[in-house]
Amino acid sequence: MTFLSYFISGLSLGSIYAIIALGYTMVYGIAKMLNFAHGDVIMVGSYICFFAVSRWNLPPVVGVLLAMILCTVLGVTIERLAYKPLRSAPSLSVLITAIGISYFLQNAAQLLWTSNPKVFPSVVGDGSVKFFDGRLSISVITIVTIATCVVIMVALTWFTSKTRMGKAMRACSEDKGAAQLMGISVNHTISVTFAIGSALAAIAGVLLSSAYPTLMPTTGSMPGIKAFTSAVFGGIGSIPGAMLGGILLGIIEIFSKGYISTQLSDAIVFAVLIVILLVKPTGLLGKQITEKV
């Protein structure tokens, strides 16, 4: 029963990583950049939801929606102001800029909201559901997290395979020049990608803070790095890869915590990543990059 309980916790944590990793992987796929500020957008989303629910007494649903909307605006603005001018710059410049934005967001949050931890109100209450005569108890937030992740996966898969915009995204991520020749505006498509990634980050922020209710300006950075790891683990640029990578990472982390050592769990997670990358450098579902002339 402990095994099952760990497994479900892992699935839940992994779902959060997966949702964040989707933002990393989609942006990488299309803009070929690592948006290290992504983790901090999560933090901003959590704060917005925190203020909406705890301070302004808005219903949680409104809080989540508000967080999504404002994070979308934030993500698109960051892209416009910081990354778009560097579109043809060397990738190292873009990477450094992204790290700069990450620090900017953390410090702005510290200035605005101080570094005192805030207690995040759970958006779904503290209830739990009991199975097997009470031997297995799963909290509502765990169930909501897993369900949200499933919905997002299905919706995103549908979006990229069936809609005009989703296909344009795939076209851009494969060949920007050819996509432009089809009449696709690459800048617009990149903006939409940032918008989707940031809205997902807001959702992940709310779920994360509901499960681990201590909210600080640095709340987003560790999950951000873990999610980035998940995206690489699954094969960066691949949407199913980010989902798989995130969920596996969450499960590995919880099992390491449960069966081996709480202190060593992060070391184990990253060790697994290193091994995977040694064996399969493109990640689990990464595409083999072959150039056909």
Place this chain on the structure above:
Amino acid sequence: MLKIDNINVYYGAIHAIKGVSLEVTEGEIVTLIGANGAGKSTVLKTISGLLRSKTGEINFMGENISTLPSHKIVERGLAHVPEGRRVFLQMTVQENLEMGAYTQKNRDTDADMEQVFALFPRLLERRKQIAGTLSGGEQQMLAMGRAMMSRPRLLMLDEPSMGLAPLLVEQIFAIIQEMNKKGTSILLVEQNAQMALSIADRAYVLETGSIAVSGTGEELIESDKIRKAYLGG
């Protein structure tokens, strides 16, 4: 319909295109031939907005398009089949064609797709297949079909014969002529000068970034100089 006036294109410090002017009138097949590295592809990329000219004007259907972004130029009815085909290898044949119709937002494109399949029956057979699994010839067909989906008035083709078997080259050229008969003007860049001149109304010869000779297709085939330099004796 397309009038290029004195364009100069640079790759950093390299002056790749030096004052090129050329013209395509409605209904024509015009070819741009020249050796490897003469700048043929660069001219096409500049017309479709992937590269910028420092000077001059590119006028299409009475409008200066030299400062428009690529995706706006396609909307004006100027399609470009790039060198190396550049189909979306991870998308299916049908999805590639749908991307070709990206500018046709509110129009029903089924009929256009039927037309492409009528011209290229192989694509119909492989409709659900991933483009990366197609042969070179099929990818060329797909690239041309994809460009047709945007309903171009002028179609620019960059080396459609590259890497294809002679029989397939003839087939591709026959289709180019057929598309032209149906009302699409053609600007064709080719290394296969013989083939290109045989179907062209007019031709320009590009040498290290500038137009060396121009004339009708027949005139150039007859010309001794051209025959020696580009037609193998």
